[in-house]
Amino acid sequence: MAPRGHHLTEVALLASASADLAAAGAGEREGWLDDPAVLPSLGPRARALAVASAARSVLVIVPVTEGGGGGVTVEPALGPEEGRISAVEWVPLTAEEDGDGEEGVAVAIGTDTGWLLFYSLAGDLLHKQSIYPAKILKLNFRERKENAWEDSGSNELSVVFPGVIARFDGADLQSILQKSFQDVKSRLWKDKFEEEDASDEGSFGRIPFRIWNVSKFGSCADAAIVGLMPPPLLELQSSQRHYCAITVGEDAVVSAYRLSEDRGRSIVGAILSRGVAATFSTISSLSKILWRSEPSPPKKSRPKPQSFAKTSPLTCLKDSPRKGERLTLSPSGTLAAITDSLGRILLLDTHALVAVRLWKGYRDASCLFVEMLLNKDKASSSSMHIEYTKSDYCLCLAIHAPRKGIIEVWKMRTGSRLLTIPCPKGSRILQPSARLSSTYSYTPLEVYLFNGDSGQLSVLNSHVG
Numbered sequence: 001m002a003p004r005g006h007h008l009t010e011v012a013l014l015a016s017a018s019a020d021l022a023a024a025g026a027g028e029r030e031g032w033l034d035d036p037a038v039l040p041s042l043g044p045r046a047r048a049l050a051v052a053s054a055a056r057s058v059l060v061i062v063p064v065t066e067g068g069g070g071g072v073t074v075e076p077a078l079g080p081e082e083g084r085i086s087a088v089e090w091v092p093l094t095a096e097e098d099g100d101g102e103e104g105v106a107v108a109i110g111t112d113t114g115w116l117l118f119y120s121l122a123g124d125l126l127h128k129q130s131i132y133p134a135k136i137l138k139l140n141f142r143e144r145k146e147n148a149w150e151d152s153g154s155n156e157l158s159v160v161f162p163g164v165i166a167r168f169d170g171a172d173l174q175s176i177l178q179k180s181f182q183d184v185k186s187r188l189w190k191d192k193f194e195e196e197d198a199s200d201e202g203s204f205g206r207i208p209f210r211i212w213n214v215s216k217f218g219s220c221a222d223a224a225i226v227g228l229m230p231p232p233l234l235e236l237q238s239s240q241r242h243y244c245a246i247t248v249g250e251d252a253v254v255s256a257y258r259l260s261e262d263r264g265r266s267i268v269g270a271i272l273s274r275g276v277a278a279t280f281s282t283i284s285s286l287s288k289i290l291w292r293s294e295p296s297p298p299k300k301s302r303p304k305p306q307s308f309a310k311t312s313p314l315t316c317l318k319d320s321p322r323k324g325e326r327l328t329l330s331p332s333g334t335l336a337a338i339t340d341s342l343g344r345i346l347l348l349d350t351h352a353l354v355a356v357r358l359w360k361g362y363r364d365a366s367c368l369f370v371e372m373l374l375n376k377d378k379a380s381s382s383s384m385h386i387e388y389t390k391s392d393y394c395l396c397l398a399i400h401a402p403r404k405g406i407i408e409v410w411k412m413r414t415g416s417r418l419l420t421i422p423c424p425k426g427s428r429i430l431q432p433s434a435r436l437s438s439t440y441s442y443t444p445l446e447v448y449l450f451n452g453d454s455g456q457l458s459v460l461n462s463h464v465g
């Protein structure tokens with residue numbers, strides 16, 4: 001256990017990776033990580049860090065475990081059509097921790113013209129697809145294992161555009177990326193690569209997704225799919241699935257929408273939703289059929305955007321001149337922390353769609369939910385290894401206020417401030433997109449701090465008091 005008062009524990013010093021990170025701008029000047037065009041993202045279990053630079057058009061992936069040595073620098077082949085990198089996210093390819101982190105993960109980058117590209121840790125291009133002709137504001141992979149006892153939906157990758165949101169089902173994404181990964185490994189893909197034009201989407205096939213127009217109350221600056229929601233009254237037929245989405249933006253600070261999806265339309269999804277333990281070979285042979293049957297489009301022409309699925313506006317909170325800026329969801333999706341242009345942070349109950357708390361005076365803040373152990377006797381009783389369960393942890397919100405140079409930790413929903421930690425300039429708080437919980441012990445939701453100037457990556461200790 002860390003000594004009292006020491007709330008951060010160093011995980012790695014990534015200075016030895018500076019040669020790799022330098023490709024993304026590290027060390028060029030103090031505070032390089034404050035540049036909004038520099039996009040850091042932490043891999044599952046904080047085993048690796050990806051940093052993309054829009055200005056330099058590079059993606060750098062450095063392992064955390066080896067002190068940052070042996071990184072990979074990818075220069076995606078982005079022409080004028082693909083535009084510049086605008087978002088980065090990690091996508092686990094397996095649901096469970098399998099002990100081999102190298103194989104089980106991919107890095108996705110989104111561009112400001114709406115392309116999505118997936119890379120392996122070795123820097124091989126696994127997949128490329130055009131989603132929608134607009135800037136990708138955010139990519140967010142979410143695990144939905146939290147509520148395994150109820151139908152809380154499957155893992156997903158959401159893609160946020162101004163006024164538009166798209167959703168990839170985790171199973172569809174993972175089956176195709178895993179296949180691609182195998183192809184890369186067996187070098188079959190390399191042959192294919194040489195035959196066909198690599199920049200042509202046609203050589204990759206398509207991963208099915210749904211896309212919704214969520215601009216009824218104005219365009220959005222950020223958005224998230226909160227989770228499944230019950231069907232509207234008098235609409236009991238069950239081929240439809242409904243998600244609730246929250247958007248924040250200029251005209252309406254917060255808006256909520258019901259996104260409907262006709263599950264009958266996805267072939268891959270239909271097989272999986274029947275509850276059949278679809279084997280990997282079933283999926284991969286199926287995707288081959290889909291790929292073959294796809295009419296080969298004329299080279300270089302970008303596929304037409306997919307039509308929007310049904311959206312119903314639910315509510316909106318207007319509070320001009322306040323503009324919603326960023327949105328962070330709690331693990332179960334029941335709470336959202338929303339920052340706005342007037343330096344306020346709003347805590348929203350996403351089921352009741354009501355504000356439960358408001359903080360003021362936090363300009364340019366970023367928020368992440370975190371799980372903390374409060375005054376656990378177990379912690380200090382002995383040096384024995386203790387297993388904590390989910391119920392031992394308390395959900396909190398970590399607020400990084402860069403103008404104040406601090407990180408605060410507040411107990412949810414209406415609890416007190418537990419910690420105030422000084423935070424050097426040029427740092428960002430980060431959280432792995434997936435926890436890859438093992439079946440043996442509970443993995444709490446953690447928050448990391450990356451100091452770009454010193455290269456220090458630290459974790460916020462979960463013990464308080």
Ligand SMILES: *[C@@H]1O[C@H](CO)[C@@H](O)[C@H](O)[C@H]1NC(C)=O
Nearest residue numbers: 163164213214215216217308
């Ligand atoms: C999205 O919906 C809004 C109104 O709800 C409409 O004005 C806008 O044209 C739609 N956008 C597209 C691209 O269809």
